[in-house]
Amino acid sequence: MCHSPLSQLTTPFFLLPLPARANQTVACRSWQPRYRAVLLGLLCTLALFASPTQAAEIGWPEPSPGRAGARLPAGKTVEQKLAYFLKLTDSLRQQAHNPGMAIAILHDKKLVYKGGLGYRDVAKQLPVTNNTLFEIGSCTKAFAGVITAQLVQEGVLSWDDKVRRHLPEFTLADAYATQNATLQDIFTHRVGLDQHYYLLYGPAFTGKEVLTKLPFLSFNGTFREKFLYNNLLYMVAGILAERATATPWEELVRRRIFQPLGMHASFATSREFLQYAEHTLSYRNDGKTIVPHTNLDASGAAGSISSTITDMATWLSMLVNKGALGSQPFLSPQQFAYLTSPLTVRNAAEEIFYGIGWDVDTKRNIIYHDGRTAGQSSRILLMPLNGFGIVIMCNQQTELQNLLIRYATNIFVDDNYARMTDFEQFVIAKANKATDKELLTPLPIQDKTALALLPACIREYVHPAYGTITLTQPAANQLHFQYYGFQGFAQHHHNQHFTALTTHDTGRDKFDFTVLQDAQHRVTGLEVVLPFTKPLRFEKVPANKALPKARKPLGR
Numbered sequence: 001m002c003h004s005p006l007s008q009l010t011t012p013f014f015l016l017p018l019p020a021r022a023n024q025t026v027a028c029r030s031w032q033p034r035y036r037a038v039l040l041g042l043l044c045t046l047a048l049f050a051s052p053t054q055a056a057e058i059g060w061p062e063p064s065p066g067r068a069g070a071r072l073p074a075g076k077t078v079e080q081k082l083a084y085f086l087k088l089t090d091s092l093r094q095q096a097h098n099p100g101m102a103i104a105i106l107h108d109k110k111l112v113y114k115g116g117l118g119y120r121d122v123a124k125q126l127p128v129t130n131n132t133l134f135e136i137g138s139c140t141k142a143f144a145g146v147i148t149a150q151l152v153q154e155g156v157l158s159w160d161d162k163v164r165r166h167l168p169e170f171t172l173a174d175a176y177a178t179q180n181a182t183l184q185d186i187f188t189h190r191v192g193l194d195q196h197y198y199l200l201y202g203p204a205f206t207g208k209e210v211l212t213k214l215p216f217l218s219f220n221g222t223f224r225e226k227f228l229y230n231n232l233l234y235m236v237a238g239i240l241a242e243r244a245t246a247t248p249w250e251e252l253v254r255r256r257i258f259q260p261l262g263m264h265a266s267f268a269t270s271r272e273f274l275q276y277a278e279h280t281l282s283y284r285n286d287g288k289t290i291v292p293h294t295n296l297d298a299s300g301a302a303g304s305i306s307s308t309i310t311d312m313a314t315w316l317s318m319l320v321n322k323g324a325l326g327s328q329p330f331l332s333p334q335q336f337a338y339l340t341s342p343l344t345v346r347n348a349a350e351e352i353f354y355g356i357g358w359d360v361d362t363k364r365n366i367i368y369h370d371g372r373t374a375g376q377s378s379r380i381l382l383m384p385l386n387g388f389g390i391v392i393m394c395n396q397q398t399e400l401q402n403l404l405i406r407y408a409t410n411i412f413v414d415d416n417y418a419r420m421t422d423f424e425q426f427v428i429a430k431a432n433k434a435t436d437k438e439l440l441t442p443l444p445i446q447d448k449t450a451l452a453l454l455p456a457c458i459r460e461y462v463h464p465a466y467g468t469i470t471l472t473q474p475a476a477n478q479l480h481f482q483y484y485g486f487q488g489f490a491q492h493h494h495n496q497h498f499t500a501l502t503t504h505d506t507g508r509d510k511f512d513f514t515v516l517q518d519a520q521h522r523v524t525g526l527e528v529v530l531p532f533t534k535p536l537r538f539e540k541v542p543a544n545k546a547l548p549k550a551r552k553p554l555g556r
Contacts, residue, residue, distance in 0.1 A: 078107055081411050086113075089404055092424065093117060096431040097287035100128040100280060101394040101401070102309035107412060109320050109387040114313050120280035120395060122288060130310045131265060133279040134393035135296065136378050137303045137371030140268075141234055142339075144301035145187060145357035147241055147256050149335035156244050159184045159338070166240045171215045177223040183240070185224065186233040187356045188344040193230050194220045195532035196465075200231065200299065201374075201504070202484050203467030207249070207300040210235050213465035218534040227346045227354060231302040238301025249300045261318060261325060263311035270295040273306045280395040282375025284507075285431050287396065291375030291505045303373065309393065312380070316389045319382055340367050340384070366409070372397065374506055381405050388413055397506070399427050443501070444477045445492045453496065454479055456523045457515055461538035469513075469526060469538050481511070483530075 076084075082105070093101070100118035104111065116128030151157040163170045163181045172178045177191055185191050196217055205213070210232055220228055238249045245252060250268040258266045265276070273279050274293065282291040296304045307315070318324065323331030342353030342360045351363040358367050365385055371378040378393040379401045390408050392401040403423050410416040445451055454473055461469045470482045471490075479490040481500035486509055488502035496515035502508065512529040516537070526538045 075415070078112055078412070082113055084417070085408060085411050088407060090117065092400065092403065092427070095424075095428050096398065096400045097285065098394060098396055098398060098400050098431070099283045099287045100132070100396075101392060102128055102130070102132060102134065102312075103404075104309050104313040104316060104391050105408065105412070106313070106316055106320055106389040107387065109317075111313055111317070114309055116309065120278065122281075122283070128280065128395075129278065131278050131308050133265065133267075133273060133276045133306050133308055134378065134395065135273065135282075135303075135306050135371075135373040135376045136312070136393065137373045137376065138231070139369050139371035139378050139380055140299075140301065140303045140305040141357035142369060142380075143253055143257055143305060143357070144234060144237055144241070145339050145355075146331060147252055147301075148183065148187070148237065149331060149339055149356070150256055151241065151244060153332055153335055157183060157241075159187075163236065163240065166243055167211070167236070169211055170236065171211075172219075173215060173217060174219050174223060177219070180223065183237065184343065184356075186237050188354050189227050189229050189233070190224050190344045191230065191233055192219045192221050192223045192225055192228060193233060194218045194534065195228065195230055196232060197532045198483075198530045199466055201294075201486070201506075205298055207235055207298045208239055210298070211239070216463070216465040220534075227344050231299065234302035235298070235300050241301070249304070253305065257315075258311075260330065261311075261314050263307065263314055266305065266307040266311045268300075268304045268306075270297050270304075276306075279306070280376070282373070283396045284375065284505075285396065285398065285433060287431075291397075294374045296373060303371070307393075309391070312391045312393070316380070316382070316391055320384060320387060320389050322384060340382075368405075370402070377401055379405050381409065383409070383413065386413060399430060403427050441489075442474065442478050443489045443491045445479060445490075446477070447492055447494075449495075450492045451477060453515060453523070459523075460541040461526045462541050463536050463538045466530070466536055466538070468541070469528065471526075481513075483511070486511070 089103070098118060099122050100116070100120050102116045103113060105113040114130055116130060116132055118128055120126050120128050120132045148157060148159075152159060157166075159182065161183050162179070163183065163186060164179065170178065170181075172181070172191070172193065174192065177193075181191050193214075194217060199213070199217075214232065214236075217232070241252060242249055247255070253268050257263065267273055267276070270293070282293065283289060284291055318330050322333055323329065323336035339356040340358055340360060341355050342362055343356070344354045346352045346354050346359065351361065353360045353362065355367070358369055360367055366381055366383050368379065368381040371380075375397055376393070376395050377398050377400075378391070380389070380391040382389045388409070390405055392404055394401050403420070406420065406423070410418070445454070454476075457471050457479065458473050459471060461471070463469075467484070472480045472482075474480055479492075479498065481488060481490050481498075481502065483502070486500075486502040486504045488500055490498040490500045490513075492498055496517070498513055498515070500509075500511040500513060502511065514527045515523055516525040516527055518524050523540060525540050528536050528538055530536060
């Protein structure tokens, strides 16, 4: 049994977040019935300032939680739809305790809205603006795909190249996968490597050091058997691009994407994020408790990018034009089509596939991706056939952005104003869950056999990839568990079986573990059940042995 808030890192289709208002820019054009598709913009015919409160002047149904199925007359202008959407967004944002967010919407390949809502710093009441910097998490993966597509277009790489051709040291626990995994395999999440999310919150390591950990990480199924989302292999993809070009990842993305597109407030290092004057703080679901910043440099191509809504609107504009920036080609039509093709089945029943850094929904003709870090969430959605796109970035780990994007497609594309009350209640209930971060109350152990075992358990335990777990004994009848930032007291079940009830900046977790003994009943290690991996064996560390260093959050 193991439950964790980090299990929310992969989320179902559509969900959402939002805060108060600030510095919103709108460019409007007459609505044309039915459109679908991606993003674009910056071709604004009209610029003006609008806020959610102005939507009240329209005289449409109030966005109240209890009103389901309310529909507006069909054929409203895009300005009217936008006003209604913003008012609905502001209402839901407040109910979901969302501190701050930024939104960009493109319709008919034109930017119709770009603005900030709420606060980037709640305590200081500093508003989110068009220049506020957010972490975009796994939305970084699409940038990695574009860079690799450029290198393919230049003849430097091929999607069918085997990884070991460029990284001879690439080694997995599965020998066949090691020898045969291609660039397409690692980009489409079909290698079979377990997800191993908690490794990213464990020992400090550089991006390149991930290669030394891969041989010790479990698989879930066989090579190319199924879709299995994996951040670590996108990190490998970034390392491979670095090796092929002799250029660091942060320079690659700057030279090949940020500079050509004019994304001058986008970055790929934590240092640049923290030095940027208007970067946002991160918050827990209560909208008040700050989540300490985590250095994302090692994640590289998997999730290191930060950006503003102004820059993300530019990124959307290139994508909605299928690789073109205005009239200038940025990516060939063939490579853009390849990136957004349904290459791996993700959910056969719903006809959802995965391309290169994109989820591809062939039933609804949409392309989208989520991005999450320890305290921020984002989602980008494109409907290229209709010229529609939207991106929402939030400074909170939430599902609000997914709900709001669902509403946006319903309103702008389908002319549908029905309220999704079940979805709303799910998002609001999640926002109201307890967020107490204090250590849980010590759990006294009463079993005499277990009490006799405790003194021999007190030590560090190490795994070659996951690093160190530390057991201590604060009192004669207590056992304390720590895996880097995850710490709390252990509850005894029976024999050598325990459950650690821990707290972390991301929330609470439960980790089952078993104390291992040899034939002489000496404690030799722990078998620990962490989410997204097979049970891990941590060996008891001999005295005086150096331990892997912890990953420490950077201070703000």
